[in-house]
Amino acid sequence: MKILITGGAGFIGSHLAERLVEEGNQVVVVDNLSTGRLENIESIKANGNFHYTIGSILNRELMEKLMEGVDQVYHLAAAVGVKYIIENPLLSLRTNILGTENVLELANKYKAKVLITSTSEIYGKSDKVPFHEDDDRLLGPTRISRWGYSCSKAIDEFMALAYFREKRLPVVIVRCFNTVGPRQTGQYGMVLPKFIKAALLDQPIVVYGTGKQTRCFADVSDVVGAFIKLMNTPKCVGEIFNVGTTESISIEDLAKKVKEMCDSKSRIEYMSYEEAFEEGFEDMMNRMPCLDKVKEYIGYEPKYSLDDIIRRMIEYYEK
Structure with missing residues (x-):
């Protein structure tokens, strides 16, 4: 197939591109390199079935050229990382909303199937864990930038489902929980690469808040495998899926584990949210996906444990 990946030079996008090229597909990547990096796709740049373009999904003319003749679109391009979103609130909203509208409209024009990557931020600060796909959402006030990101991704989901219902555009929506692995950078607030890099350099490992907040970290290889299965399983069309893992750990314990393994x-050290981000910053104490639906539809089972993931990331950063 001919497949377009938006955000394909990013952390997750580059792993997806590699996998799809390995499977014999013709893969086209577009990325504006705001958070992606060309070195992420270095291993496949010379492959005849791989092509990349540096550009923005907000560029309608460019997207029209790239979309023509495409069978599938994996739409990963988005503002990523709490730090980046807070520092670039307007660009984050425009990228997520207008960029996704471009992708859906053109996919409908050229009859391409679309996988939309959404986020666990959709659930907001609800304390009803594990999160099920049909749970209510609980959000904070509009003056907190984080909730704008959550709303923009919710609008992406609403738009995708509207195209499915009104235009019969085949769409699949995936809500990613904390996805980690080699190539991920801590530059935009991603906690595990920040901890590992600090530990390898014997620098302070900085925990935000109390450190009692819990998260579940899934390996990028497991997540990318789920994307491909969801995209290619007909009964998944028009559905929303959590993808991640249920192995939970507090951020404080994660810091201790990383320190020991390195x-x-x-x-x-500990730093307040206000000092790290912005005044009034709100976080959620616990975040865990219910994976029953994705297991039922595609038999999804994460292969990598947290210890496996950390070892893989340590090896990558040591190189």
């Missing part, structure tokens, strides 16, 4: 001399 054999590091780093100190673990």
Whole structure:
């Protein structure tokens, strides 16, 4: 097939591109390199079935050219990382809403199937864990930038489902929970690469808030495999799926685990959310997906444990 990946030079997008090229597909990537990097796609740049374009999904003319003749679109391009979203609130909203509208409208024109990547931020600060796909959402006030991101991704989902219902455009929506692995950068607030890099350099490992908040970290290989199965399973069309893992750990314990596995001399320090992000910043205490639906539809089972993931990331950053 001919497949377009938006955000394909990003952390997840590059792993997806590699997998799809390995499977014999012709893969086209578009990325504006705001958070993606060309070195992420270095291993496949010379492959005859791989092509990349540096550009924005907001560029309608460019997207029209790229979309023509495409069978499938994996739409990953979006503002990513809490730090990036807070520092670039307007661009984040425009990228997520207007960019997704471009993708859906053109996919409908050229009859391409679309997988939309959404986020666990959709659930907001609800404390009803694990999160089910049909749960109510609980959000904070509009002056908190984080909730604008959550709303923009919800609008993406509403638009995708509207195209499915009104135009019969085949769409699949995936809500990713904390996805980690080699190539991920801590530059935009991603916690695990930040911890590992600090530990390897014997620098302070900085935990935000109390550190009692819990998260579930899934390996990018498991997540990318789920994307491809969801895209290619007909009964998944028009549905929303959580993808991640249910192995939960507090951020404080994650810092301790990383320090131990890196054999590091780093100190673990604490910083308030206000100091790290913005005044009034709100976080959720616990975030865990219910994976019953994705298991039922495609038999999804994460292969990598958290220890496996951390080892893989340590090896990558040591290189």
